[in-house]
Amino acid sequence: MPILSLNEIRQRAQGFVQEYRDATSESADAQSFWKDFFHVFGINARRVGSFEKPVRNLLTIAGRGRIDYLWKGNVLVEHKSRGEDLDTAAGQARDYFPGLKDNELPRYVIVSDFARFRVFDMETGGEAIEFPLRDLPRRIGLFGFISGYVTRAEAPRNPVDGEAAEKLGALHDLLEDDGFKGKPLDVWMVRTLFCLFADSAGIFETGIFRDLVEKRSGEDGSDLGALLTRVHRVLATPTVQRQASLDESLAAFPYVNGRLFDAVVEQPETNSAMRAALLDCCRVDWSRVSPAIFGSLFQSIKDRAERRRGGEHYTTEANILKCLDPLFLDGLRAELAAAGRDPRKLDAFLLRLRRVRVFDPACGCGNFLVVAYRELRRLELQALRLRYGGDDAGQLVGTIVSAVNVDQMFGIEVDDWPAQIAQVALWLTDHQMNLELSEEFGLLRMRLPLTTAPNILVGNALREDWAAFVPPGSDTYCVGNPPFIGHQYRSAEQQADMHAVWGREGKVNRLDYVTCWHRKGAEWLAGDPRAECCFVSTNSITQGEQVGTLWGDLLPRGVRIRFAHRTF
Secondary structure (H helix, E strand, O other), X not given: OOOOOHHHHHHHHHHHHHHHOOOOOHHHHHHHHHHHHHHHOOOOHHHHOXXXXXXXXXXXXXXXXXXXXXXXXXXXXXXXXXXXXXHHHHHHHHHOHXXXXXXXXXXXXXXXXXXXEEEEEOOOOOOOEEEEHHHHHHOHHHHHHHHOOOOOOOOOOOHHHHHHHHHHHHHHHHHHHOOOOHHHHHHHHHHHHXXXXXXXXXXXXXXXXXXXXXXXXXXXXOOHHHHHHHHHHHHOOOHHHOOOOOOHHHHOOOOOOOOOOOOOOOOOOOOHHHHHHHHHHHOOOHHHOOHHHHHHHHHOOOOHHHHHHHOOOOOOHHHHHHHHHHHHHHHHHHHHHHHOOOXXXXXXXXXXXXHOEEEEOOOOOOHHHHHHHHHHHHHHHHXXXXXXXXXXXXXXXXXXXXXXXXXXXXXXXXXXXXXXXXXXXXXXXXXXXXXXXXXXHOOOOOOOOOOOOOEEEEXXXXXXXXXXXXXXXXXXXEEEOOOOOOHHHOOHHHHHHHHHHHOOOHHHHHOOOOHHHHHHHHHHHOOOOOOEEEEOOOHHHHOOXXXXXXXXXXXXXXXXXXXXXXXX
């Protein structure tokens, strides 16, 4: 079952409290207690973890112990009979840690005696949080690591991002070194990313992808490639069109759509090392990895020399916002503030958000589009909160939906693989923002199958007609970080692009490659003066010999600089 709405979780929690309010015996009721506890959050406890997990424990006479429940890498549970000392239980839980492998160590520890819960976050080292059983419906927010409602942005240097890049890179390298290369590898990695994220974030029933890999593929890994190809076919097939005899472990996967999984690609040959690497990836909490870094995450597993040749580079989120904020987000925030709680003004603002179009003609893996989409959704949530929030919000469960959607995002990317990453990253951002909406209004609406898609055009932006792809107009914004590449580093194809945009007159040959986007942008803006454009650029276009050539062409076209930043 995919992630539940918070309303459904609270209702289940209330039923759980009633069921176990009189339970006392660890031996009689502990396992059913925890199976039902995880069921409150829509989790099959046996699928994601193990009861009575054997572990080495040198502090006991036998040198062995049994963990009451372990979800590897996530949570360890130690349970006692009613009235027993929770301090002792917590100490016993920590005593198990030396017997666990690094990838098994839990971030969270929960101890309970039926009447009380005590929750520890081992990563932060903060004080334990304790509350009585009866308060569980009010304290479900503590269990975002189970429910999937971990939607807030992480710190800029989120260690999970680095772990994700390392694990995914190891899998990629094993496949590539074995001879599985090119587009088949790229497509396979994109699909794997989606499955990993969906398995952690509640798009799938939590843990079913990992469970399938662990239990339905052999330890030698030889059948893993065929198994995952079968999963891809299932994800591309509507539920009503699947065979009745389809294995239930495959039938449990939802229909996603035919754009991400439909194309039939070469199947990799796999081995035990690849299986182990994929399982390492499955142990990462992908729900905590921001889709905004997917582009740089994926590029980190590619050859650096290749990245330099392609002129690809990635902009931090803070620098992306230096473009997006003054381009249009600051204006939208000011309009929302001016609307106050006026229903008519808020309705007009919500309609305007749906009209916004963001266009990145050098979109790469979609970092600019992901951040822009997330910020539009957050503005929409603020407006909905002002329009419909407060004491009456509970009466609106099931009626509040997001009108802003990924089809408002447009990009052009020359390579197919980054274009696929951009599309997936936007879909996953949409899911995260739907979770935030659900936290506010209670009902989660899953946009599956993925019938609405971002508009990502695979092509050379310098040879495409921008106005035909995204007509300029009001609330239409062109933004991005095109490749810089000085004239001495250009390839023959890039030199041909320069000639196609600027012609062959002598001075233009000294311009940086990025100026092609400025010239194309100026031509695009000429179609409607209400449109606006912003590019990250090399500072060499504002100094020396390039100034007269570039700005001598742009300024007579009516282009004016509305805002700019010093070098960053």
